[in-house]
Amino acid sequence: MADSHVKMAQTTPQEVIVAVVAGLLAPLLAIVLIVQLVLGFQKEHKPDTSGEAAQQATLSRIKPFAQLAALDASAPKVEKSGQEVYDTACTACHAAGALGAPKFDNKGDWGPRIGKGYDTLIKHAIEGFNQMPARGGNGDLSDVEIARAVAYMANSGGASFKAPEAEAAAPAAAAPAAASSSKPDPAKGKAVFATNCAVCHATGVAGAPKVGDKAAWSARISQGFETLHNHALNGIRGMPAKGGNPNLPDADLVNAVGYLFTEAGGKL
Ligand code: HEC
Ligand code: HEC
Structure with missing residues (x-):
């Protein structure tokens, strides 16, 4: 007691x-x-x-x-290890080299990338890089988890990066967060949309305006991007705050709203 x-x-x-x-x-x-x-x-x-x-x-x-x-509610979030993150979120492309992804355990693929430095690779994995989707397309992963997965993968290809512990990674987390309040990037938002918003906005479940449906979106778009972002952030009527995912980084949310906005003909 x-x-x-x-x-x-x-x-x-x-x-x-x-x-x-x-x-x-x-x-x-x-x-x-x-x-x-x-x-x-x-x-x-x-x-x-x-x-x-x-x-x-x-x-x-x-x-x-x-x-x-x-x-x-009574337990702190347990961050996944690099291997756990890799196995769930990165292996789909990085095991076999899909879309030209550097293969796990392949020194030839990783050598030139390791030369860019650990920080750059983390940044690219968090923000996306060419065909590499932001956070591997999984907005739930924290910066620390991404950094650990990058170390796990790059080390398999010959690097000796030291993966961050929970606290040690705070500075690394600060940099992308600052960049996040910048302009929406609808191209990146597409992957965020697929994971977090499509469940309702692809078919119009529960009255959600369908992606690309200009009639359903025109009145909403006239509210302006900032208002829509605000409604997606805090929720409105049937729309749950952050699409029901409180861990979704704001940069991802901004990008997803940007994607919905431009798909329906809105000009950013
Ligand atoms: C949908 C496929 C896909 C998934 C899933 C994916 N990647 Fe990638 N990744 C790529 C591709 C393709 C490239 C190569 C991009 C290029 O160099 O043009 C890449 C490149 C990278 C790079 C090198 C970036 C650079 O600057 O050279 C890192 C680091 C990386 N991925 C980390 C991850 C991590 C961590 C995950 C899991 C959280 C992940 N990737 C999930 C496709 C994927
Ligand atoms: C559980 C279902 C559900 C999910 C998941 C969901 N939405 Fe929604 N969303 C809705 C519904 C329902 C509405 C219509 C609310 C209304 O106007 O009554 C809506 C409306 C919106 C609007 C318009 C708000 C306005 O002011 O007109 C935006 C923007 C939006 N959603 C963005 C998103 C984004 C971005 C995601 C993913 C991160 C997402 N939604 C995930 C159900 C959902």
Whole structure:
């Protein structure tokens, strides 16, 4: 008993934020479920499998997150190791060299890249570089996790980079964050969109305006980019804050909104 009071007293601001987000998410999830239910009834006489599939996708997209947020409320985020990140987010291209990606464990592929230096490689992995998508297309990965994956991969190709511990990486994290509030880059936003927004905005689940649907977007676009970014950041009606992913870096969100904006004919 006494223990739990000690824990309460030590609650960090980060834990408070996670708890608040989890608290906001529960009613949100209830609203989404009710909307899904109503849509489901309306569709009863005219089954639409694509709609159902999309609804299922939404539910499965939201459910693990809700659980995660609930579990996380009392535990700090555990950052993945370089190998874990590589295995989940980078191997798809870097194992076989898809799209010309430098292959894991291949000194010939990595040698010239290692020469650019660890910091440059991290920057390219975070921001994207030619066919290399920003964060490997996975906006959930933190800068530290990316830096660890880069060290793991480059070291397999002959480098001896030292991967950052959680604290040590703070300076590396500061640089890209500063660059993030710059102009939206719709090309980079496309990958962010695919992972974080397509579940609703590809088919129009729960009344989400479909990507590229000029009629659905024209009135929204006239609000201006900043307002739309603000609504995507904080949520509005059926649109969850950051698309339901509180870990999404703002630069990624800006790029994704830029992508939706320009696809519907908006001029940045
Ligand atoms: C969709 C495929 C794809 C995924 C997924 C992917 N990469 Fe890449 N990556 C590439 C390609 C293609 C290149 C080569 C780009 C070039 O040099 O033009 C590359 C290059 C790189 C480079 C070298 C950049 C440079 O400056 O030479 C690093 C570092 C890197 N990737 C890290 C990662 C990490 C870390 C992940 C996982 C979080 C990842 N990549 C996931 C395709 C991918
Ligand atoms: C769970 C479903 C869902 C996800 C995921 C989602 N959205 Fe939305 N979004 C909506 C709905 C529903 C609306 C319409 C809200 C309204 O106007 O009633 C919307 C509206 C928007 C708007 C227009 C806001 C306005 O002021 O008109 C923007 C911009 C937007 N979403 C961006 C995004 C971005 C960027 C992502 C991914 C990072 C994302 N959304 C992910 C459901 C979603």
